[in-house]
Amino acid sequence: MLRTNLTHVLSNQEHAELLQENENVMICCGRMGPMCIPVYEVMEELEGEYTNVKFADMEFDSPDAKVIRNLPECRGFAGLPFVVYYKNGQVVKATSSIQSRDQITEILDQHFGNNHK
Amino acid sequence: MNNHYDIIVIGGGAAGLTAGIYLSRAKVSTLILNEGAVGGQMVLTHEIANYPGIENISGYELARNMKTQAQKFGCVIKSNIKITGLKLNGELKEITINNKDTFTSHAVIVATGGKPRAVGVPGEEIFKGKGISYCATCDGDFFTDKEIIVVGGGNSALEEAVSLTKYASKVTIVHQFDHFQALEHYVAEAKSNPKINFVMESKIIEFMGDESLRKVRIENRATNEISEMNVNGVFIFIGYVPNTAKFEGMIDLNEYKEIIVDKNLATNIPGVYAAGDSIVKRYRQVTTAVADGTIAALSASEYVNNLKKELVTV
Numbered sequence A: 001m002l003r004t005n006l007t008h009v010l011s012n013q014e015h016a017e018l019l020q021e022n023e024n025v026m027i028c029c030g031r032m033g034p035m036c037i038p039v040y041e042v043m044e045e046l047e048g049e050y051t052n053v054k055f056a057d058m059e060f061d062s063p064d065a066k067v068i069r070n071l072p073e074c075r076g077f078a079g080l081p082f083v084v085y086y087k088n089g090q091v092v093k094a095t096s097s098i099q100s101r102d103q104i105t106e107i108l109d110q111h112f113g114n115n116h117k
Numbered sequence B: 001m002n003n004h005y006d007i008i009v010i011g012g013g014a015a016g017l018t019a020g021i022y023l024s025r026a027k028v029s030t031l032i033l034n035e036g037a038v039g040g041q042m043v044l045t046h047e048i049a050n051y052p053g054i055e056n057i058s059g060y061e062l063a064r065n066m067k068t069q070a071q072k073f074g075c076v077i078k079s080n081i082k083i084t085g086l087k088l089n090g091e092l093k094e095i096t097i098n099n100k101d102t103f104t105s106h107a108v109i110v111a112t113g114g115k116p117r118a119v120g121v122p123g124e125e126i127f128k129g130k131g132i133s134y135c136a137t138c139d140g141d142f143f144t145d146k147e148i149i150v151v152g153g154g155n156s157a158l159e160e161a162v163s164l165t166k167y168a169s170k171v172t173i174v175h176q177f178d179h180f181q182a183l184e185h186y187v188a189e190a191k192s193n194p195k196i197n198f199v200m201e202s203k204i205i206e207f208m209g210d211e212s213l214r215k216v217r218i219e220n221r222a223t224n225e226i227s228e229m230n231v232n233g234v235f236i237f238i239g240y241v242p243n244t245a246k247f248e249g250m251i252d253l254n255e256y257k258e259i260i261v262d263k264n265l266a267t268n269i270p271g272v273y274a275a276g277d278s279i280v281k282r283y284r285q286v287t288t289a290v291a292d293g294t295i296a297a298l299s300a301s302e303y304v305n306n307l308k309k310e311l312v313t314v
């Protein structure tokens, strides 16, 4: 399990449930590595601000993470972490490699509305 | 919210966190403002094996320990912020973050470190994470049995090129000069590796591809000849640049944009000190950043104490 304070998605089923139960979801699929940790840290900070978004992580090397690794939106990705944004269960955006807080909030505001605190 | 502190530290890497530990432990009220993730370059380091007293630790853990230690002494840390206003002259320093909150202090320590140097040519932003990487340990396994390029000629470039041969079928080192800056044993190890070959006196002038990187255009600096090479990945290790752009025109910088300091790590502005990789120095390591953080903290707190005494006697 990843050592973050985010909700951990551990299986295919948990992934499906998360998308079903939440309108706006951001999942960071990575390892405890240099490019991933800063993204988890930003997500942990944003949890309190973007109460309209569910923030979660998933271990890149777990077999069930193919639900993210094999997404068509992630084709061509070659940098950890893979971050996927879902609205009503549909992928609205995916990014590869480290992203700054500004880059992340721009995506959240664009796709999920900036009605955060 | 109390927005006044004795000292504000800009940057929460090894230098800034050390300053935070020393200052807060001495009951000097301290705020650390950090633009990215706390820990700075330590977070980018998978394993640190040369920090005295700790045989082996991940950079992330060392950073987390330093952060917790500073917070336990009462240091306030704000991460992932953006400094949008800066007034360093005068006895009261003012720093605004996110165009919203303004903080004041008697002294400031600049510990903004450095960031990886980019090649700075077309396509680099587009293919970041889609073939272009700055971290071999993070992304090496995406290039298993593929052909890649490593850009650079220093220790990191040659060391990482050798480590990437674990995954890649072929590694081409592209370097702008006809000789390497790396230590001899790194060069020898790379030269003796059958998977590594060299394109010297050359630089990448464009990254090209579709949904991921497919090829690069390379210019030979001696002949000006331009060629194309098909590759799946490019790893860039061409050094670091100091994060000092914000201070240009305020704090004196040298020709490499490093902050000029005296032996107490004071800058040209009274009450403004600097520490770590952003200052003029030869060896950039966690140990030297930690040492700088200590010196800057002690110098800055002495400055603040004297200032407070003056204010009382006036």
Ligand SMILES: Cc1cc2nc3c(=O)[nH]c(=O)nc-3n(C[C@H](O)[C@H](O)[C@H](O)COP(=O)(O)OP(=O)(O)OC[C@H]3O[C@@H](n4cnc5c(N)ncnc54)[C@H](O)[C@@H]3O)c2cc1C
Pocket (backbone or CB within 6 Å): B010, B011, B012, B013, B014, B015, B016, B033, B034, B035, B036, B037, B038, B039, B040, B041, B042, B044, B045, B047, B048, B049, B050, B051, B083, B111, B112, B113, B114, B115, B243, B246, B275, B276, B277, B278, B284, B285, B286, B287, B289
């Ligand atoms: C891949 C890699 C491996 C390394 N391996 C080792 C090793 O094994 N051993 C060793 O001793 N050293 C190693 N180093 C070097 C070492 O990590 C650095 O010398 C040291 O961490 C520098 O610390 P610093 O605090 O000066 O700067 P940084 O670590 O760069 O921290 C600066 C901080 O300031 C923040 N910042 C920047 N601009 C602003 C701004 N305008 N406002 C607010 N905040 C800002 C940054 O986000 C960052 O958090 C390595 C470096 C790298 C990149």
